[in-house]
Amino acid sequence: MSKLICKCGHVNPEGSELCQACGRTLTEEAAKRKTNDVMRYEGMARRSQTYHTSIIDKVWNFFSSVKVGVWLIVITLVASAIGTIFPQEFFIPQNIPAVEYYEDRYGIAGKIYYVLGFHDLYGSWWYMLLVAAIGTSIIIASLDRGVPLYKALKKQRVERHDSFLKRQRIYSAYEAKGSQDTLNRLSEGLKKRRYKVRVENGSLLAEKNQFSRWGPYINHTGLIIFLIGAMLRFVPGMYVDEMLWIREGETEIIPGTGQEYLLKNEGFTLETYQEGDSEVFDETIQRTGAIAKNFQTDAILYKKDDNAIAGSTDNITEVDHHAIQVNVPMKFDQFALYQTDYIEDELYKMSFTMDSKETGEPVGSFTVDLFNPNTSGLYELNDGYAVEISGYYPDFSGFDDGEPQSVSPLPNNPAFLFNMISPEHPDGEVAFVAIQQNLEPLGENDYEISFNGIETRDISGLTVRKDLTLWILALGGTIFMFGVIVGSYWNHRRIWIKTDADSNLYAAGHTNKNWYGLKKDIAPAFEYAGLDQPDDHQELKESKGNAKEEDESGTTREHK
Template identity: 25%
Template sequence: MNKIYDLFASIKLTVVLLLILAATSIFGTVIPQDWQPFQYQQHFGDFGYRVIQFFSLTDMYHSWWFQLLMSILVVNLLVCTLKRLPKTMKVVKISNPSVSRERIQKMRIRDAIESKLSLEKSWEAALDVIRKAFPRIHLVKQDDGSKGVIAEKGRYSRFAVYAVHFSILLILAGALIGSFTGFDGFMNIDEGTENNIVITFGKRKMIELPFRVRCDKFTVTFYKTGQPKDYVSDLKVIKNGEVVKAKDIRVNDPLRYDGISFFQSNYGVNLKSAKIKLVDHKTGREIDVTLPYRQTVNIPGSDYQMQLVDFKEDFSGFGPALGIMIFKKDSEPTGSWILVNFPKFHGNLLGPYKVTVDSVEKRYYTGLQVKKDPGVWVVWVGCTLLMIAIALTFYTSHRRVWVRAEASNPGSVIYLSGNCSKHRSAFRKEFEMLVKEIKRQVSDS
C-alpha cells in the first residue's frame, strides 16, 4: 500500500504522465478527428484504419485510455498536494519564536547596528521601521532582558504552488466533465424545415435534443472565383411550440441555447421536389406528378404510390439522377434511378410506367456543428486561476527577518538576520535598505 502511495506521490509520475499526454496529443492533432470511415481508409489504408479504430484515434480526446490518463494525473496531483501540504504549513507557522544572538549569527544574511541610544529608545526606533516594512510582526518575549521580534510578509506565497495544482485539477476536471457529459456532433437542416437530432462524431450516436431548431432561410454569397464568401443561417429555437430564441449565425458567430452551441460549419444542396411525367406502357396515358422529397404520393387513376427517396448530383458520370420507389398497398416496393438529363434512357422505368423528369427543385441545407460542454466554464476558471497562481509563484516570495536588541556598555546593539523562499539577491537588497533605514532612525533619534 505504501508503494502505491509513494508512486502516486512521485513528481516523476507527474512528468511521465504529462509527457505521455503531450505525445498522444500530437496523434490527436496529426490524425484528423471525426472523419468518415472511408476517408480514413483512403488516407491510411485498411490496416492503418484498423489500428486507428482500435486505439480510438478517430475521437481520441473522448477515448477511454485518454480519460484514464487524465484521471491518473488528477489522483497524482491530489496525492502530491496532500503529502507536501503539511510540510508547507509547518514552515509557514512560527513554531520556535526564539530570537537568540547565536541563531542570528548563523544565518547568511545578517547585520548588526551599534547605537549610543538606550535599549528602549533604539528598540522603539527599530520597531517603527520594521512595522512600516512588514505587515505581520510577532513580538518575542526574551528571558534575558533583550528585545526580539520576527517580521514577515508574503507568507501565503508558499501556497501559490498549491494554487497551481488546484487550477490544473480544475482544468482536468472540466475536461473530464465535458468528455463524460457533453457531446460534439453535427446536424443538417434543410431550408424551411426543422430538426432536433444530433449525430455525434466518432461513435455516430444519435442524440435527441429537448427542443427543435428551424432554419427559416439560408443565404450564401460568392467571390468572383466561385468560392463561398459568406453564408448565413436564420435559425430559430422552438420549444413547446414557441420560438424561444432566434439568431442569424455565420462562421465563428454561433447560436447558444440551454448550454448547447450551434456553429455554422458547412452547407449543401438537397432536393426539395421533382416534377415527372409518367407514360403508361399499355394505354399510353400520360400523368403529370409532383414528388416532394421523401413524401408518399398517390398516382392518379391507379393503385400505385411513389416516393422520391434519394438524389445524386452525378450518378456514375451520367449527371443528376432521382431515386424513386413505386409500390402498391401491402406489397414490396421496387425502385430505380431515373436519369434527369437522359429522358430517352431505356432504364427510366418504374412498374408499368416510362418516366421522364420535367424539372427538379433544389434547396440549400445548413450544416451545423452542435456542441455541448458543461465543463468549459470550469476549464476557463481553472485557466484564469492558473495564470494568477503562476504569477504569484514566480514573482512573490516568503520573507522573514529576525531582530534582536540588547543593551551594551554604552548604548545598545541591534542584531538583524533575514531569509526568503526565493529571489535571494532581491531580498538581500531589501534587507540592506532595511538596515540602512534603521541606522538612520537610530542616529537621528
C-alpha cells in the same frame, strides 16, 4: 513512527531535516545539502519521504513525485498531438461508420487510430484516465508538500541556534553591538518596511509576504478545479456540442435536449456582397466570386407536451420564433443554437414523364421525393399507365456484377430502376434511369422515362451548444492566474536577529527567491540601527574566486 530528538530536547517527526525549535540539522544528509534545498519546506518531514511499506504508501509516493507528474503531462500532450493527425469522429461524414471511414481513408494507420480510440480522443476512457491521473498527482503532491509547510510556518520559533543562522546565505556577526537599543531600532526599521516583527528573549524574527509561499498551491487548486470542469463535460446534461443539419420545411428533434425540443426550418436565406457594395470586397469578389454577407435560418422552436410520445412530432407547443444568424443565436433553457454552416441546392424532388417512343408524346408525369420515394406502390398516370420504382440508388456509383451500387443514402447522384406499366405491357417494361443515362437492360422498350425538372432546397447547419461547466473552467483559470501572480510578484522574506550574553549580535536572512530584493529591502533598517548590511556569502565566495583567478593568471575574467 520513530522520533528525532534534537540536542535542544525538541522531539521532531521522523523525516525532519531541521529541528522545528532551534533550527539545528538533524541528519548528516541534511547537513551536507544546500541550505536553500533544506529550507524549501522548512526542513519538515514529508509523508513521501517517511513511509514506504504499505500499498497506500507506494501509491502516495508514486503520485507525489514531480517527475511522475511531468511525465503524465508529457504523455497527455503527446496523445493530444497524435489526436490531431486524422480528423476526430465529430468531423467525419456522419453517414459512414467510423470504423469503415478511417480504414478506407487512411489504411492500416487509420484502423490502428480507430482501435486505440484516437478518433474520439477526448471521450476515450484512457484519455480520461490520464487526466484523472494528472489531477491525482497534483492533489497528492500538493498535500505532501503543503501540509508540512503549513505546520512549519505556523509554528515558527523566534530563537534559532547559531548553526542555523550561520547556514543562511545572508549572515553577519556584529561584536559588542547587541544592545537593547540596537534591537529596538532594528525592530522599528523593519516595521517601517512592513515586516511583521516578533521579539523574545533578546531574539527577533521579522517576516514579510509569507502568503507568497502558497502561490504554487493556489496554482494547483486552480488546475484541479479546471480539470474537474473539463471532466464534468462528459457527464450527461453538463455539456452539449452537437451539429444539427435541418432542411427547409423539416422539423427535427434538437440533439442533446432529451427529445424535449424540436426545431422547424421555415426557410434559409443567403445574402452575398455585390460589386459596388463595398470597395473592400470588390477585388475579392472579382477574384474568388461571391462572399457571404448574411446567412440565416428562420426557425420555430417547439416543446413537447407532457403526454407527447417519444420520437413523435404531435402534441407540441410553439415556444419561440427566431431568425438564427451568425453570432445571433437562438437561446432557450441553457441551450443556444448557432448558425455555423449551410448547403445550397440539395436535390429534393425529381419530376419525370413517361413517353411513347413511337409518337414522342408523354402519357403522364410523376414526381419522386428523393428522401421518401414511393418504392412500395405505383405512381398512377392516365388511362391505365403507371410507373413502379423497383430500385432506388440515391448516390449511384456504378455497377458491380451487373448490380447498381450506392455509396451513401444522400441523393447526390440519384438513379432508379423503373417498371413502366401500360395497356400494351401490363407486366411492365424495365428501364434504368440516372443523370445522363437511360438504359434498357431487358431489351428495347416501347416507352421511356424522361427528366422533366428538379426541385432543390437548402440545408442549414446549426451548432447546438450547452455548457454548464464554463463557470467552473473560468473559476479554475482565474484561481490559477491569481496563484501565478502571487508566486511571481511577491517573495517570502525573513530576518533572524539574535544577541548573546556578551552583547554580540547575529543577523541572518532568507528568502525563497530574489536575494537582491531582500538585501535592498533590509538595508535601510540596518542603517537606521547603525549597522552594516549583512553579508551575502554567495557573493563573497564568488568574489574570492574571481580574485584568486586574477592572482593566478594575472588577468581579470568576467564571470556570468
